[in-house]
Amino acid sequence: MNLGINIAGIELKNPIMTASGTFGSGREYEPYVDINKIGCVVVKGVANVPWMGNPAPRIVETYGGMINAVGLQNPGVEVFIAEDIPFLRQFDTKIAVNLAGRTIEEYVAVASRLATADVDFLELNISCPNIKEGGVAFGIDPNMAMKVTEAVKKVAKQPLIVKLSPNVTDITEIARAVEAGGADAVSLINTLIGSRIDIHKRQFILSTKHGGLSGPAIKPVAIRMVYQVANSIRLPIIGMGGIMTGEDAIEFMMAGATGIAVGTANLLDPCATMKILDEMLIFMQNKGIENINDIVGIVK
């Protein structure tokens, strides 16, 4: 059976990726996961300088999901290059770096710095709802989305994935804009904006009031958007949003995703990627699917 896929010229041994921010840089998962078996590790958001992140509480559970307001805490690109790349390069897997920024200049700065670094993809996160400084505006305005994509693409030495926000009226409009801006692939969906109140304390649970909703609860929205985007642009798609099982992953691929990313499931069970890989293999076996690429976008 062939599980290998190709995204923007890079060969992945299988479609399984990690969703940014849910796998750190892999270190915490080493006891649970054979990282060699992951197609591509997408690391947590990295900025040009260290970011503090938001105050606690940053996490709250919801029915079938969770809301986070981590706010892209990260030690900055220099620490990332010094510590995380060497760690990940011990394994036979691809590396994608999720780029965090508040302005075009910041995005460009971190992408430029990574130009000489040994990573395989850049993933431009224009959709994180947890930062106040306007980062989210890039993800909801087609013109801004195109501009930031163009600017980063200019300095990027690795294929550029742009990660789309689901908190928009028409996601295909943004997808077309980043395609026009030169993106090599898109990933979706980032989290939905959601909130939860502690009715006993009469206050929001998260320090930021609202945060990013993820987990199986959002899968139907993600499937719909992957299908819509697959039918409106030509770029390869990395699908995510609530993938818990191999069957969920297959559903995303049938909707049009070439790669799939496991997010919240990693937090609920650190072995999730390995389980999902096994379940995908079983599905392929049972259905006589020889090449996983044969099912990409098969649903019309």
Next chain:
Amino acid sequence: MNLGINIAGIELKNPIMTASGTFGSGREYEPYVDINKIGCVVVKGVANVPWMGNPAPRIVETYGGMINAVGLQNPGVEVFIAEDIPFLRQFDTKIAVNLAGRTIEEYVAVASRLATADVDFLELNISCPNIKEGGVAFGIDPNMAMKVTEAVKKVAKQPLIVKLSPNVTDITEIARAVEAGGADAVSLINTLIGSRIDIHKRQFILSTKHGGLSGPAIKPVAIRMVYQVANSIRLPIIGMGGIMTGEDAIEFMMAGATGIAVGTANLLDPCATMKILDEMLIFMQNKGIENINDIVGIVK
């Protein structure tokens, strides 16, 4: 304890309403529910003429929710007036009629016809994602939302609630538009657009591919939007989206809703409204809340 609320001048004995399309016109719930104990029954969408609705399958389960593609099947306003109003008027509850339409003219036609009918509210549904003819465009474009609100308001003899779609980049923009158009209240949220694929048959499960996602899975999005809207317009809000328990209902009220509507929960348990009412009373007792209005929008 005082549970009574006031929406646009109409007194409801308690904040519990039914979400349109999940309670029919109440008939199916008579064996399970004391309809006299419901603040207001919001009936399923009614159009000026009978609507067929979509082919089956119309329903699919998702993790913590469901997707529907009923497509506003209804026997038209004449049958509604002849059969459903007399049925509901047997009970001591208010009646809100959810208006379905494809064009401004159709909305105006049904609102006009109801001008002489014995109902308490009109609820303008500009947000149903299941009809193709452009009905949804009213809910996602502020200008269109204002226009249809204005037109219906002109002929409406009952207070006009406008029901908002969550499938937009900025729901406060639409809320402000319908306020400007003359709405007397807003209700939110309608369903999120979602989809599910049958990976064995390699096809969408719903006949319409995509449908409306509802249930506890979407509650965090609804809470966030109710809070946002409560902080951007002055109209009373009817909050809904995944209410399963009295505590969920309290959460919506604290976020800024004066009334709350029970939707999918009615389908999962026909007694849901009665349970939720009991749980709200217990919460009020435990917390020494004398007047339910005291908690509306208490979270800042």
Next chain:
Amino acid sequence: MCQTSYKSKISCEIIKNVHLIDQVYEMILDCPSIAMEAKAGQFVNLYCHHMGRLLPRPISICEIDREGGRLHLVYAILGDGTAEFASYVAGAYIEVLGPFGNGFEFDPDNQDDVLIIGGGVGTPPLVQLAKELKGKKTIVVGFRSSPYLIERLGKYGEVYVTTDDGSAGFKGHVVDLLEKKGLQGHIYACGPTPMLKGVKAYASKNNLPAQLSLEERMGCGFGGCVGCVTKIVAETELGFIYKKVCKDGPVFDAKEVLF
């Protein structure tokens, strides 16, 4: 909970939950109030314990033990919910609501010949029906491979079995067998849509009255959501209207059903 004068879900003890064959199980529930009310051809809603699975699973009533206050359900593992049911042990509880649907229509004193036709997981409701019908009963049941409930049905009439792979009984579909044997009688049928379509055609060709029990994905089971519709012949522009399988059905006159 609803007030006592109102109906509500009942938490029923599982008296037995056993494997019959392949993916097929039988569950016996202790639920006197539902058993008292239930009719052949009705169904109940079963609710999963897994709280990610919120919708009811409609399951037909296979046999009604009114004195014992029990219902027998026979179900196949089709997806996650039915797989979950199969994992329950006797003594556990399950939430049940019902009975729902119109059930089969028949005069208990009628002595006319009847033709009872089942396909796969459409077979269970026919057991109670066969028990209650009075006329001479011919029973034709089709399966993909392994037949079940044959002995129970055999108590009430002559049973013909068909299997797709010929591993038991007649090789082929039930309609092939109907044609071949030229079987006649008032038809009561339940099974997959393609089979019911064939039965409708057979009934019409042979001018036999026929009742068909349909299936559709349900949101509520009791008429609340208008989710479970089927096309029913009507004098509208398109020649049909949608009716609810859960409330207006699941049993419809074959003449009315538009496949």
Next chain:
Amino acid sequence: MCQTSYKSKISCEIIKNVHLIDQVYEMILDCPSIAMEAKAGQFVNLYCHHMGRLLPRPISICEIDREGGRLHLVYAILGDGTAEFASYVAGAYIEVLGPFGNGFEFDPDNQDDVLIIGGGVGTPPLVQLAKELKGKKTIVVGFRSSPYLIERLGKYGEVYVTTDDGSAGFKGHVVDLLEKKGLQGHIYACGPTPMLKGVKAYASKNNLPAQLSLEERMGCGFGGCVGCVTKIVAETELGFIYKKVCKDGPVFDAKEVLF
């Protein structure tokens, strides 16, 4: 499942799950591999059966029975998840992952005086700690109303109890009692944030070394999400950085913690 050379969740048998007092329960789990590895002050993730509740519930290890291969957990019903745990019966299974966290730091041979301070549901992890510490132990534990674990702690040192309502022991907070008695020693504390804040101030005033075990809402429990942070003193612009309670803690040097 992960391959055998990798760690994964363990489905553990619940040996006992009993009510202690008020809303407080004790659960004994059969989990030899975790018991073998566990240290005082660490915690485990418990996962709910209710599939709407996906996140782990972190619960401190109260006692470790390494020979018996068992863990004792003491937990209070705080919300839906802990209420669910309370409903489990002995013989049932629960998924467990761990042990997690750094645990308390101490030299098992050290004979210095120690001051063990607990508040409410922060008390459980102090039992295993008290068992392992060698010096003269003074134990101060505060509760809202009904104390628990007092007898067990009494085996290892002198125990002072405080309650908010004065229904048992000293009326007031633990820090009031510390002040009043002028208690001294190497501090190990676990409890609600306001108490830990008070303990930090007391330690600093009296120049006592102090380790505080913190709590925060968690997404994973093992360092994967950076969700469970607390402010740790650092030479940054704001004077702190965020560290993970689950991985860098839950036990921190009081001097480092910024409340």
